[in-house]
Amino acid sequence: MSADPPITPELVAAHGLKPDEYQRILTLIGREPSFTELGIFSAMWNEHCSYKSSRIHLRKLPTKAPWVIQGPGENAGVIDIGDGEACIFKMESHNHPSYIEPHQGAATGVGGILRDVFTMGARPVASLDLLRFGAPEHPLMRHLIAGVASGIGSYGNSFGVPTVGGSTKFDRRYNGNILVNAMAVGIARQDEIFYAKATGVGNPIVYLGSKTGRDGIHGATMASAAFEADAQEKRPTVQVGDPFAEKLLLEACLELMKTGAVIAIQDMGAAGLTSSAVEMGAKGNLGIELDLDAVPCREPGMSAYEMLLSESQERMLMVLAPEKAAEAEAVFRKWGLDFAIIGKTTDDLRFVIKHEGEIKADLPIKELGDEAPVYDRPSVLTPRPATIAADTIVPPISHGEALLRLIGSPDLASKLWITEQYDSLILGNTIQGPGGDAALIRLGDGPKGLALTADVTQRYCEADPYEGGKQAVTMAWRNLTAVGALPLAVTDNLNFGNPENPKIMGQFIGCLEGIGEACRALDFPIVSGNVSLYNASEGQDIPPTPAIGGVGLLEDASRGATLSIKRPGDAILLLGE
Amino acid sequence: MKARVTVTLRKGILDPQGKAIEGALKTQGLTGIESVRQGKVFDIELSETLVGTAETLLEEACRKLLANQVVEDFRIEILTEY
Amino acid sequence: MKARVTVTLRKGILDPQGKAIEGALKTQGLTGIESVRQGKVFDIELSETLVGTAETLLEEACRKLLANQVVEDFRIEILTEY
Amino acid sequence: MNAAVILFPGSNRENDVCRALEQASGKAPARVWHAEDYLPLGTDLVVLPGGFSYGDYLRCGAIAAQAPIMKAVAAHAARGGLVLGICNGFQILVESGLLPGILMRNANLRFLCRMQHLKIERTDTAFTSHYRPGQVIKVAIAHGEGNYVADEDTLARLEGDGRVAFRYCDAQGTLGGAANPNGSLHDIAGIYSENFNVLGLMPHPENLIEPIIGGTDGLPLFLSLAQFKKAA
Ligand SMILES: Nc1ncnc2c1ncn2[C@@H]1O[C@H](COP(=O)(O)OP(=O)(O)O)[C@@H](O)[C@H]1O
Numbered sequence: 001m002s003a004d005p006p007i008t009p010e011l012v013a014a015h016g017l018k019p020d021e022y023q024r025i026l027t028l029i030g031r032e033p034s035f036t037e038l039g040i041f042s043a044m045w046n047e048h049c050s051y052k053s054s055r056i057h058l059r060k061l062p063t064k065a066p067w068v069i070q071g072p073g074e075n076a077g078v079i080d081i082g083d084g085e086a087c088i089f090k091m092e093s094h095n096h097p098s099y100i101e102p103h104q105g106a107a108t109g110v111g112g113i114l115r116d117v118f119t120m121g122a123r124p125v126a127s128l129d130l131l132r133f134g135a136p137e138h139p140l141m142r143h144l145i146a147g148v149a150s151g152i153g154s155y156g157n158s159f160g161v162p163t164v165g166g167s168t169k170f171d172r173r174y175n176g177n178i179l180v181n182a183m184a185v186g187i188a189r190q191d192e193i194f195y196a197k198a199t200g201v202g203n204p205i206v207y208l209g210s211k212t213g214r215d216g217i218h219g220a221t222m223a224s225a226a227f228e229a230d231a232q233e234k235r236p237t238v239q240v241g242d243p244f245a246e247k248l249l250l251e252a253c254l255e256l257m258k259t260g261a262v263i264a265i266q267d268m269g270a271a272g273l274t275s276s277a278v279e280m281g282a283k284g285n286l287g288i289e290l291d292l293d294a295v296p297c298r299e300p301g302m303s304a305y306e307m308l309l310s311e312s313q314e315r316m317l318m319v320l321a322p323e324k325a326a327e328a329e330a331v332f333r334k335w336g337l338d339f340a341i342i343g344k345t346t347d348d349l350r351f352v353i354k355h356e357g358e359i360k361a362d363l364p365i366k367e368l369g370d371e372a373p374v375y376d377r378p379s380v381l382t383p384r385p386a387t388i389a390a391d392t393i394v395p396p397i398s399h400g401e402a403l404l405r406l407i408g409s410p411d412l413a414s415k416l417w418i419t420e421q422y423d424s425l426i427l428g429n430t431i432q433g434p435g436g437d438a439a440l441i442r443l444g445d446g447p448k449g450l451a452l453t454a455d456v457t458q459r460y461c462e463a464d465p466y467e468g469g470k471q472a473v474t475m476a477w478r479n480l481t482a483v484g485a486l487p488l489a490v491t492d493n494l495n496f497g498n499p500e501n502p503k504i505m506g507q508f509i510g511c512l513e514g515i516g517e518a519c520r521a522l523d524f525p526i527v528s529g530n531v532s533l534y535n536a537s538e539g540q541d542i543p544p545t546p547a548i549g550g551v552g553l554l555e556d557a558s559r560g561a562t563l564s565i566k567r568p569g570d571a572i573l574l575l576g577e
Numbered sequence: 578m579k580a581r582v583t584v585t586l587r588k589g590i591l592d593p594q595g596k597a598i599e600g601a602l603k604t605q606g607l608t609g610i611e612s613v614r615q616g617k618v619f620d621i622e623l624s625e626t627l628v629g630t631a632e633t634l635l636e637e638a639c640r641k642l643l644a645n646q647v648v649e650d651f652r653i654e655i656l657t658e659y
Numbered sequence: 660m661k662a663r664v665t666v667t668l669r670k671g672i673l674d675p676q677g678k679a680i681e682g683a684l685k686t687q688g689l690t691g692i693e694s695v696r697q698g699k700v701f702d703i704e705l706s707e708t709l710v711g712t713a714e715t716l717l718e719e720a721c722r723k724l725l726a727n728q729v730v731e732d733f734r735i736e737i738l739t740e741y
Numbered sequence: 742m743n744a745a746v747i748l749f750p751g752s753n754r755e756n757d758v759c760r761a762l763e764q765a766s767g768k769a770p771a772r773v774w775h776a777e778d779y780l781p782l783g784t785d786l787v788v789l790p791g792g793f794s795y796g797d798y799l800r801c802g803a804i805a806a807q808a809p810i811m812k813a814v815a816a817h818a819a820r821g822g823l824v825l826g827i828c829n830g831f832q833i834l835v836e837s838g839l840l841p842g843i844l845m846r847n848a849n850l851r852f853l854c855r856m857q858h859l860k861i862e863r864t865d866t867a868f869t870s871h872y873r874p875g876q877v878i879k880v881a882i883a884h885g886e887g888n889y890v891a892d893e894d895t896l897a898r899l900e901g902d903g904r905v906a907f908r909y910c911d912a913q914g915t916l917g918g919a920a921n922p923n924g925s926l927h928d929i930a931g932i933y934s935e936n937f938n939v940l941g942l943m944p945h946p947e948n949l950i951e952p953i954i955g956g957t958d959g960l961p962l963f964l965s966l967a968q969f970k971k972a973a
Contacts, residue, residue, distance in 0.1 A: 158793040160792065244798065247753065248750055312591070420851075428760060597799070617699060631691070641689070643680070725799070729841075
């Protein structure tokens with residue numbers, strides 16, 4: 001085993017930590033961090049985990065309503081849908097991985113969001129996806145579109161959840177940075193919801209699922225690997241999805257949850273073992289001690305650093321009731337999944353990592369999350385565009401030509417080529433799949449149903465972030481009401497460019513204000529979501545794209561309205577202005 | 578001319594297929610099998626008669642279509658018997 | 660010991676995957692490619708050290724699982740470097 | 742009718758087919774784990790449900806075909822017991838040799854989920870007695886590897902014995918062309934065993950059993966099965 005590299009300013013920079021952020025680490029722990037600790041900080045304090053650029057703005061969103069059981073902050077949001085049942089849902093992005101390897105990137109995006117939902121005890125009943133591609137004629141685009149569609153399809157189809165809706169649009173400003181946002185929706189009994197908060201000192205921490213490999217260890221390893229002889233071998237690798245393992249994980253988790261063995265559970269998503277363990281401990285006001293020698297590994301010779309930062313898929317972390325550990329293990333063996341006790345909860349509020357007889361990290365667990373930097377980044381609000389009086393515009397082309405162009409535009413073209421690759425019918429509850437205003441599914445044997453939608457019009461958000469944000473929410477609301485549902489709550493995925501650019505920050509703030517305003521006016525709270533910043537390539541930022549996922553309830557799904565005209569002679573009414 | 582292109586997963590990349598097959602072989606009682614990784618072969622007939630040109634052509638085919646170089650490696654063999 | 664098992668479609672059996680790849684290569688302008696047939700390789704690590712025993716084991720693996728002999732043939736190679 | 746639905750790791754349409762069986766027969770089927778050696782006593786019908794057993798890695802259905810329970814299923818079929826394999830279940834049946842041929846990747850290499858018309862080839866079997874002769878039905882398909890391939894002799898035998906159960910067609914019943922979604926030879930969507938007690942098909946009749954979900958053209962298959970045993 002090679003020794004850990006020394007901590008240099010270059011190494012710190014390669015971990016995405018700014019000099020003042022590193023200073024903050026020094027002050028916090030009163031010494032130089034070890035290499036492993038540096039990796040932990042970089043994972044916990046990057047934009048993805050810490051929300052450092054967006055946190056102060058997100059606080060302004062409305063997240064409460066009498067029917068909200070759990071708002072943002074857990075794996076997914078939870079709402080009351082009556083009869084003791086809860087709907088659990090969330091949306092998440094996998095933009096960058098999908099550009100590097102579209103099939104696996106999109107597939108693992110779907111896998112990740114499904115895990116978020118079933119981690120909380122829900123059985124997934126539907127998924128949706130929002131896609132933004134570049135210009136169809138861009139040389140890479142065919143490959144990206146085909147790969148993303150097959151990736152989403154293959155994961156959801158094999159896992160066994162119907163993909164019932166979404167949205168696909170094209171704009172050349174996504175040429176270098178496509179968007180792949182996936183939304184998952186599940187159902188659980190309200191008294192059988194599981195959370196990430198650990199309780200009890202000395203309880204076993206259990207690792208479940210697939211083995212850990214060197215998957216998706218972030219770019220920092222590349223730099224650090226230069227210190228090792230076999231750098232080439234250890235270059236960060238793409239995460240590969242295994243929907244089969246995920247399906248087994250789902251069934252095993254739901255079976256285990258019924259036994260009462262699970263105290264806390266968290267899926268290993270971004271920043272894998274590190275963020276899941278820290279989160280469980282910090283939420284429960286407990287320390288966590290892990291012994292990495294017990295972690296099931298796919299490859300020999302993995303370092304503590306690699307195990308802590310690996311983003312291998314289809315893995316979970318649980319705190320178990322000690323007396324039920326054997327029963328839990330039996331369930332996991334039945335499903336052919338790895339199961340290992342890799343640590344315990346402690347009362348000292350430290351995050352301690354042991355590996356090969358050494359202490360590789362010893363950090364204050366709460367501060368890892370709470371003391372992450374928070375930025376109020378400079379912003380320049382997008383100026384309100386002047387109102388244009390319609391009668392002052394000379395039509396540039398004839399109506400006929402305009403109609404032809406509209407029909408021929410990729411945005412309006414049929415998306416069947418994509419959606420036919422998704423199993424939208426499995427579970428036998430899909431009343432309206434892809435192709436309607438909102439998807440419509442029946443819950444169990446009925447009569448209740450859910451309406452689901454995911455969309456945004458980035459063109460509006462770019463022209464006027466505030467109005468565009470409002471429009472995105474009201475569109476979701478209208479889509480849900482159009483199928484006959486009562487809109488209940490929202491999940492969002494805020495895709496923006498580089499937040500260090502004040503104009504982009506202005507777009508972000510503008511959109512959020514619009515979204516918040518519309519949600520408040522409509523009593524349509526935001527219960528979960530995700531922020532994806534730095535969507536830019538070669539200096540080109542994407543248009544502001546705050547995806548809105550909406551969920552609505554129908555007391556009687558058979559009363560739902562679908563898009564198709566039912567018979568000749570029916571009257572057509574136009575409502576509204 | 579005949580050629581065979583073999584495409585295999587890069588080292589370290591998860592191979593769910595290989596893993597499932599490995600598990601199945603083990604439960605079938607085939608002890609002695611430690612690990613399995615799955616790849617693809619393409620048996621290709623070419624109208625080309627120059628080995629050098631054929632190799633260039635196949636390399637292009639691999640880069641464009643047959644292999645996904647983010648996760649896969651490829652190897653080209655010209656099978657002389659033609 | 661390391662071994663490679665190659666499974667290919669029998670002659671005369673339709674290969675939609677090969678056909679589609681062949682078509683795609685042709686539309687990519689890779690002239691000179693006449694036909695493509697796709698097969699699978701399995702790279703297998705064995706704890707066995709006797710070549711003969713390993714071959715018997717692998718043959719059983721092929722018959723039981725790796726190849727569907729209705730439509731596929733298989734070939735076993737022991738890669739000596741172990 | 743006593744039905745047993747086999748669960749393999751990766752099965753995912755077992756609830757769909759259980760619902761259809763229960764709706765048709767009034768009786769919930771038994772669920773049998775693949776690692777079992779025996780079927781429940783008195784089983785009339787074995788169902789291999791849709792899904793991605795073992796991820797459909799290697800060849801679809803190949804690993805599941807080796808499961809312990811499959812010996813019992815083969816014995817049940819040999820005794821004349823009814824076996825229904827839907828989608829992945831069909832793939833498992835051909836991989837285990839209970840039906841001839843093989844299911845290969847769809848001709849366009851893509852997974853395809855859509856509504857599909859089928860022509861019912863005969864109505865004198867345990868599976869189709871509730872359909873009208875020559876009836877064209879609309880059911881769902883959802884598969885990536887449903888391209889039925891067999892050698893000439895096998896195809897000739899299947900045709901000669903009248904063992905093709907369903908063929909892909911358009912709404913008017915015209916076979917082939919664009920109506921064939923996956924390139925299957927002879928537009929085959931499902932076939933019977935020699936004694937007509939084993940049926941494998943790619944489409945999902947279990948997803949078309951209620952008007953609210955898009956139609957009821959799948960229901961007669963389950964009604965046929967339910968009443969076949971009641972009559973016997
Ligand atoms: N990626 C996708 N996944 C699932 N459904 C999709 C996807 N893209 C589009 N759809 C479905 O196809 C229909 C048309 O979508 P789209 O072309 O994006 O237009 P719009 O958002 O204006 O309805 C919608 O009903 C949507 O649910």
